[in-house]
Amino acid sequence: MGNLKSVSKAFETIGARVCVTRDAKIIRDAAKIVLPGVGAFPKCMENLKNYGLIDPIKESIKAGKWFLGICLGLQLLFEESEEFGPAKGLGILRGKVVRFKSPLPPFDKGGIKGGFKIPHMGWNSVRKKGSPSLLNGIDDQSSFYFVHSYYVAPKEKPIVATETEHGIPFCSSIEKGNILACQFHPEKSQKLGLQVLQNFAKLK
Numbered sequence: 001m002g003n004l005k006s007v008s009k010a011f012e013t014i015g016a017r018v019c020v021t022r023d024a025k026i027i028r029d030a031a032k033i034v035l036p037g038v039g040a041f042p043k044c045m046e047n048l049k050n051y052g053l054i055d056p057i058k059e060s061i062k063a064g065k066w067f068l069g070i071c072l073g074l075q076l077l078f079e080e081s082e083e084f085g086p087a088k089g090l091g092i093l094r095g096k097v098v099r100f101k102s103p104l105p106p107f108d109k110g111g112i113k114g115g116f117k118i119p120h121m122g123w124n125s126v127r128k129k130g131s132p133s134l135l136n137g138i139d140d141q142s143s144f145y146f147v148h149s150y151y152v153a154p155k156e157k158p159i160v161a162t163e164t165e166h167g168i169p170f171c172s173s174i175e176k177g178n179i180l181a182c183q184f185h186p187e188k189s190q191k192l193g194l195q196v197l198q199n200f201a202k203l204k
Contacts, residue, residue: 003187007036007070010187014194016201027056032200033065036187037072038147041097042087044072054090061092061179068134068200069181074174075152077181083150093176095154100167116167119149124164126172126184132161134173134180136199142192144184146172151183 008018011034019026027033035057037044048054061067069077080086081097089097100118123143128135135142151170154160164172164183173182180200186193 003036003038003071003185006187007034010194010197011201014198014201016197022051022053024052024056027053027060030060031065032068032203033057033060034068034070034200035073035076036070037076039072041072041075041081041083041089041150042085044076045087045089048076048090058090058092064178066200066203067179067181069179070187071148071183071185074181074183075150077174077179078152078154081150092179093154093159093174094156095152097150098153099150100170119147120151120166121147124166124184126162126164128162129160132173132175133203134175134182134196134199135162138192138195143189144172144182144186144193144196145188146184148183 004020008020011018019030021027075081075097076089077093078089078095078097079091080088082099083097100120122145124146125141125143126135128140152174154171154174156176159174159176160171161175162173163169172184182196186196189196
């Protein structure tokens with residue numbers, strides 16, 4: 001939902017062959033799968049169900065195909081979300097999607113800044129945990145573009161590939177076997193974002 005065109009265009013910029021589809025056969029035949037998304041978690045799950053795409057996605061991941069989730073595409077991998085919920089996700093990864101909870105409004109009545117803004121929107125740095133494949137050749141603490149009010153809380157801590165600070169430290173990307181996913185938007189993150197997509201495209 002929402003950012004299919006910008007993601008496909010970014011992949012085409014790095015020379016990747018891209019097919020935007022809701023055809024289950026094409027998805028099953030694809031070498032790699034990218035699930036981008038912006039918008040509401042329950043509505044996106046409803047769309048995946050209505051178009052018959054849940055089984056092809058799960059089967060492809062189980063078969064070992066490289067998978068990249070972007071923003072909502074990361075969140076959908078988990079068991080459930082608080083957004084208009086609880087709402088069930090794909091359940092491929094253990095954990096849930098929770099909302100940022102600012103302890104104070106961004107500005108109090110006296111104009112003194114406090115708390116932090118929701119949604120988390122704009123550029124923010126990403127701290128590596130280990131050597132994540134998506135950030136190969138990219139410096140630790142590099143900045144990427146974010147737009148979200150919810151973040152993932154994985155139960156399996158070793159899958160957390162990067163963390164970012166927005167009031168609290170939160171998981172900004174995960175890696176588990178052939179599953180890679182990021183909360184930030186590579187397609188909106190200029191040169192470094194294209195490098196992330198290039199890193200994914202090169203995986204064998």
